[in-house]
Amino acid sequence: MGVVSTIKSFATRDVRFKMPEGSGSDAVHTDPEYAYAVTLLETEDHVGSGSAFTIGAGNDIVADLAGRLAERLLRIGGRDIEEIMARFGTVQKALADDPQLRWLGPHKGAIHLALASVTNAAFDLWARQRGMPLWQLLLSLDDAEVVALLDLSWIEDVLSPRDALDLLARERATRDARVGILEKGYPGYDTSIGWFGYSDDLVASNARLAVKQGFRAMKLKVGSADLENDLRRFQLVRDEVGEDVLLMVDANQQWKWPEVERACEAFAERGAYWIEEPTHPDDVLGHQRLAVTLRKRHVRLALGEHVSHRVLFKNFIQAGAVDIVQVDALRVAGVSEFLAVSMMARIAGLSVIPHVGDMGQIHQHLVLFNHIGLGLPAEMLEYIPHLSAHFEAPAVVKDGCYITPTAAGSGLALRETCDV
């Protein structure tokens, strides 16, 4: 690939978007400003664009750290994007375990968000150089090439390189049975019917609209100080959409002990399809207790939006503390760690239904790979429309399904940052 795959320069950007009144608000994030800490990697012909997601303040910090990691990427990994990606797992480990910056984590917080941004930029650039949408690039790799993308350190007890190779080989044999998803489109679910700050009337009309647009599942924000009011809003949506639509609730970590048990019980009784982030995102054993109780009622526990890295996900999975793995490639260390977590979930027989800090732009690629390449069921992908106009190639959702993207790259590029 020679000169054309040489990275000439990099840059970072702090990009923030004002949200429409009440949109994006939840029990914890009462006043969000959706923001991307963007890393740009530039070759002669292409600009690779990667992001981490934040909710406003501090986005500059993540962008600053991403710049330091991008500099280290080129110093350690070299400047040829093909050479970098041929051993990305090793390169990423060297970035994550920088002997000094590591103290700011390890593998969590602002420094890990920065690693997500840099990692995603590398994958985006790679796909653009190869002229393929990311899902297609990932499916075009052989098993060893996929495993070389991953840093499996500290999770070898459940996912060794050998385990990963075995999984990929086994699922390769049945890929043909699953490629139909590319034509059908990947089902979406609507997260935006009931943000915390929305009035009852708006929630009701949004719920009706979502059904009309073809969504068969939707999510309501709960976790207010008034559980009765949360339950009332849940019933309000149920009355609008009927029994055939799946309704999920999301408490955004707001419930403490022992109220979290009462609240989960109440929503389980009313038939919530899943309960999301009921309490503190690092409380493995707390979620284990909740999950055991919820499972008896056939209600799923969903979490991952704030789970920082693969080792914590390993613990959640080992403990039976999660049913729906909501890993987000803009929270963990990008595409690479997203794939490692997806593999652990696949082996444990769990669902992967990502949280979409990216508004689904990159996750539409990743769930296609997860389904076809890893054999994970094609369940549904969160859909949030608010930033659509800002992406260079916005995800297209029709009749409640994501239409398979065909443009080269990962979909993360923003119109605001097309130039380095």
Next chain:
Amino acid sequence: MGVVSTIKSFATRDVRFKMPEGSGSDAVHTDPEYAYAVTLLETEDHVGSGSAFTIGAGNDIVADLAGRLAERLLRIGGRDIEEIMARFGTVQKALADDPQLRWLGPHKGAIHLALASVTNAAFDLWARQRGMPLWQLLLSLDDAEVVALLDLSWIEDVLSPRDALDLLARERATRDARVGILEKGYPGYDTSIGWFGYSDDLVASNARLAVKQGFRAMKLKVGSADLENDLRRFQLVRDEVGEDVLLMVDANQQWKWPEVERACEAFAERGAYWIEEPTHPDDVLGHQRLAVTLRKRHVRLALGEHVSHRVLFKNFIQAGAVDIVQVDALRVAGVSEFLAVSMMARIAGLSVIPHVGDMGQIHQHLVLFNHIGLGLPAEMLEYIPHLSAHFEAPAVVKDGCYITPTAAGSGLALRETCDV
């Protein structure tokens, strides 16, 4: 207290120290530059000084974030240090759960280190205003005042405000039996005999010197790629100091699976007193497995240096995944979260032997409170001498014991940052 307790201004500093060749080095942090992200809070008469510890690069980021949190402290908590401390738990929760900055954690990484710095500055200022060393101030509070310092959210299932009050009241009844520690001095242990980068000769002479200085316990850095060499160095120290001195080993998270099991087994066989940070600091269930095996050999598992917050500590304690709780007030959210974690450990019957990112300056106060106020055993406190000359009132260690500090404040003030 009126005007004199009003905070007039705040500032932050990024202070770094070059280390002597090889000092401070371990299996992961191969080239450390000990650094403090300092917050200064100034009244008419006093400057309160708080720190978070880092290992060089990124210290500026923590200082930057500390400035943002200090601004928020004054906006939310007001400017009167006595009023702030009368409800510090509530104020701290408001800082930790800033609706936007929270995304950078929550409760971990750079943003949480910044909270440590601001929190510690508030405690230091408070003690200076009261004209007392921090240990004495903490012991002078009534039980309700202590509990008002704590943010117990998300750990109420093991430490409710009621539980904390009960613990304090019970232990108050027997305080007199424990105040003798103030005269005797608190035993130290020597961490600096065997940094990773030290030669065999230096390790041997350091070990001899430590015994001569009165230390009855010391720690060796292990976790190299060559386990046999680590074991050889352990034996080398044992040969120097004999069987009566306690020898601990610290792998600084370096071991992966399954080698971590072999390595723990090998050091258990050789009589290590504890094994510290054998693997990834967030791997609760991994440490649980190791701890169960080690306990059968009467070897303790020590960790906490990199455990970010009380909820993860709760999990480690609930899972029986830790014996020696090494919580560090310069890693968790300062004095306040340190006390909450200490209380959980006390209730579970575990030891608290802090990691000293502060070189023991503030922890000498905190272990005195833990012993006298919480009834935790007075075991030993880590001692690291390298930065002694830089503190305004350096900790004094004689005959292997910390001499009880008498100067007002927490001991964190650096000579380099005495002025705002």
